[in-house]
Amino acid sequence: MIELRVGQMNKLKLIRCTSVLMLFLMMSLAGNASDTNSNPQDKSWWQKRHDRADIFYPHNAHMDVMKQEGDPCLLCHSFNRNKVVNAELVKSITTISNEPLEAICHDCHVDKQKAPYECELCHNDPTVIWPENHNFDYIDQHAEDSRLDNGECQTCHLKLSFCTDCHFRRDRSKQRQHQLGYINTHGIDSRMNAYSCSRCHNAGYCADCHRGGSR
Amino acid sequence: MMILFLCLLFATVSHAEIKLPPLHHVVDVDVPDSMMIAEKFPLNKKGQIDCKTCHGIKNIEKISFDEVDKDAVNFFRQGPYPKLTDFCYQCHDRDINKRENIHQLLDDKGELKKQKCKYCHVETPDPGNKYVREDFEFRLPPQKLCLGCHLKTPHLNANNHLLEVDDDMLERIKKYELEHQVNLPLNGKSITCISCHAVHEKGVLDVHKAAGKLVQDRSLDLGIGYEKHAWNSVVMEDKESRLKQLAGLSDKEIDLSYQRIKYEVLLRLPAKDGTLCLVCHKFDL
Numbered sequence: 001m002i003e004l005r006v007g008q009m010n011k012l013k014l015i016r017c018t019s020v021l022m023l024f025l026m027m028s029l030a031g032n033a034s035d036t037n038s039n040p041q042d043k044s045w046w047q048k049r050h051d052r053a054d055i056f057y058p059h060n061a062h063m064d065v066m067k068q069e070g071d072p073c074l075l076c077h078s079f080n081r082n083k084v085v086n087a088e089l090v091k092s093i094t095t096i097s098n099e100p101l102e103a104i105c106h107d108c109h110v111d112k113q114k115a116p117y118e119c120e121l122c123h124n125d126p127t128v129i130w131p132e133n134h135n136f137d138y139i140d141q142h143a144e145d146s147r148l149d150n151g152e153c154q155t156c157h158l159k160l161s162f163c164t165d166c167h168f169r170r171d172r173s174k175q176r177q178h179q180l181g182y183i184n185t186h187g188i189d190s191r192m193n194a195y196s197c198s199r200c201h202n203a204g205y206c207a208d209c210h211r212g213g214s215r
Numbered sequence: 216m217m218i219l220f221l222c223l224l225f226a227t228v229s230h231a232e233i234k235l236p237p238l239h240h241v242v243d244v245d246v247p248d249s250m251m252i253a254e255k256f257p258l259n260k261k262g263q264i265d266c267k268t269c270h271g272i273k274n275i276e277k278i279s280f281d282e283v284d285k286d287a288v289n290f291f292r293q294g295p296y297p298k299l300t301d302f303c304y305q306c307h308d309r310d311i312n313k314r315e316n317i318h319q320l321l322d323d324k325g326e327l328k329k330q331k332c333k334y335c336h337v338e339t340p341d342p343g344n345k346y347v348r349e350d351f352e353f354r355l356p357p358q359k360l361c362l363g364c365h366l367k368t369p370h371l372n373a374n375n376h377l378l379e380v381d382d383d384m385l386e387r388i389k390k391y392e393l394e395h396q397v398n399l400p401l402n403g404k405s406i407t408c409i410s411c412h413a414v415h416e417k418g419v420l421d422v423h424k425a426a427g428k429l430v431q432d433r434s435l436d437l438g439i440g441y442e443k444h445a446w447n448s449v450v451m452e453d454k455e456s457r458l459k460q461l462a463g464l465s466d467k468e469i470d471l472s473y474q475r476i477k478y479e480v481l482l483r484l485p486a487k488d489g490t491l492c493l494v495c496h497k498f499d500l
Contacts, residue, residue, distance in 0.1 A: 058498075058500040059498035059500070060498045060499075060500055061500065063489075066489070067488065070475055070487075071444075071475065072475060072476050072486060072487045072488065072489055073486070073489045073492040073496075074476060074486060074487075074492075075444060075473065075474070075475060077372055077492075078371045078372060078471065078473075079370045079371055079372055079373070079486075080370060080371050080470055080471050080472065080474075081369065081370055081470055082366065082368050082369060082370050082371050082373075082470070083366070083467040083468060083470070084368075084465045084467045084469065085366060085465075085467070086464070086465060087367075087368070087374070089461060089464055089465055090368045090371070090374065091374075092461055093371065093458070093461055093469055093471070094371045094372055094375070096454050096457050096458060096461075096471075097371050097372075097454075097471055098372070099454075101446075101449070101450055101453055103446075103449055103453075104446050104449070104450070107446075
C-alpha cells in the first residue's frame with residue numbers, strides 16, 4: 001500500500017539528513033517557536049485537530065458513503081452522554097473518544113479495497129506508519145524479508161506492481177546487464193538457480209524464445 | 216470559671232467536627248407522620264433522624280467531614296447506590312419527589328403547563344403573542360440557564376463547542392438561518408447550548424416560525440435514542456484499558472460507545488445526517 005518509488009525513497013533519505021541539520025537550528029529557536037505554537041489564540045480547536053500530520057481524514061470525500069451507511073458525524077466525534085464533572089478528566093475521555101481507529105478505516109481502504117488504498121491519501125507522513133527498519137537503507141535490505149514473509153510486505157504494499165515496477169523495469173540507468181554472449185550460456189545458470197533469473201525476468205520472458213519447451 | 220471556659224471550648228470543637236456541607240440533609244429532625252422509615256435506617260432515642268439513620272460508618276459523628284470515607288460501601292446504609300437519589304427514595308416517595316423534566320411543557324391534553332415556563336422565564340410568555348428575543352426576561356443569562364440542571368459538559372465534545380465563532384463561520388450561520396428560516400441563536404458571537412438545542416417541547420411554539428423549528432422524533436420521556444454500530448465492540452475493546460484507568464479517577468461511570476443516532480429530540484436541526492454540524496463546519500477536502 002505504501003506506494004513509494006525509489007526516487008521517493010531517496011528523496012526521503014535526503015529529507016531526513018537535512019532534517020537532522022535543521023533540527024539543531026530549530027532547537028535554538030525552539031523557545032520562541034513553542035511559545036507561538038502553544039498560544040491557544042493562534043488556532044481554533046478544529047484547526048488544531050489537523051496538526052496531526054500523520055493522519056488526514058478528507059471529510060468531503062466521505063460524505064456520500066456516510067449518507068449511504070447512515071453514519072452521522074457524531075459516530076466518530078462522540079457526543080456520548082457524560083456524567084463526569086472534572087474538566088481535565090472529561091478532556092481526556094473526549095480525546096480517547098475522538099481517536100480514529102485503524103481497523104475501521106482499513107476495513108474499507110485496505111481489507112475490502114472498496115475505497116482508494118494509497119496510504120499517503122490519509123497518512124501524510126509515511127515514516128510514521130512504516131516499520132522502523134524501513135527508516136534507513138531498507139531498499140537494499142528488503143530482499144531477505146520479502147523472501148521470509150512476503151505476506152508481511154503485502155499488509156501495506158497491496159499492489160504487486162509495487163514490486164514489479166522496479167524488478168521488471170529495463171530502462172533504469174543501474175540496470176543489471178549480462179556480459180556479451182551470455183545468451184549462449186544462460187541455460188547453465190537457469191538450471192542451477194532459476195530464482196536468480198526471476199528477480200528480473202518473468203516467465204513470459206523465457207517463453208518468448210523457448211516456445212514448446214524444447215529449447 | 217475555668218470549667219465554664221473548658222465546656223465552651225469543647226462545645227466549639229465538637230461543633231466544628233460535625234460541620235456539614237451546605238446541601239446536607241437536615242439532622243435532629245422529627246420524622247413526619249406521613250413518612251415511614253424502614254427499620255434498617257435507625258432513628259435516635261428521640262425518634263429523630265441523625266447521622267446514624269443514613270450513614271453506616273461507625274462513630275461517623277466523631278469524624279470530621281473531610282476525613283469521612285465517602286466511597287465506603289456503608290457510607291450510605293445498605294449501599295452502595297448507583298445514584299444518590301436512589302438512596303433518598305428509600306424514605307421519600309419517588310413519584311412525588313422525582314425531578315420533573317422541565318422541557319415537558321404540555322400536559323396530556325396538549326395544554327401548556329404555565330408554571331413550568333417560570334423555571335427559566337421571569338414571567339410566563341403568551342405563545343399567541345409576537346415577541347422578539349429582547350422582550351423576554353430570564354432568571355439567568357440564557358447561556359447559563361441550562362447549567363442549573365445540566366452539567367457544563369453533559370455530553371462529550373460539548374465544552375469545546377462553547378466558543379466564539381470566527382467571522383467566516385458567523386457568516387455561514389447567518390446565511391443558513393436566512394435561507395432555511397431557522398433560529399440558531401448565539402450569545403454575541405459565541406455558541407451556547409441553545410444554539411443547537413431547542414428547549415421547548417414540540418407543540419409549544421409555532422413550528423412554522425424560525426424559533427419553533429425543531430427535531431423531535433419521539434416523546435421526551437424516551438429521549439434521544441442510539442443504536443450500537445457494528446464496530447462498537449472493536450472500538451470499545453481498543454479504548455477499554457485507557458478508559459478503565461480514567462474511570463478509577465472518577466466516581467461517575469464513563470459511558471462511551473460507537474453508535475448511530477436513531478431518534479433525536481429537542482434539536483434545532485437534525486444531527487443524525489450531519490445537517491446541524493455542517494451549518495458551521497466546512498471542509499476543503
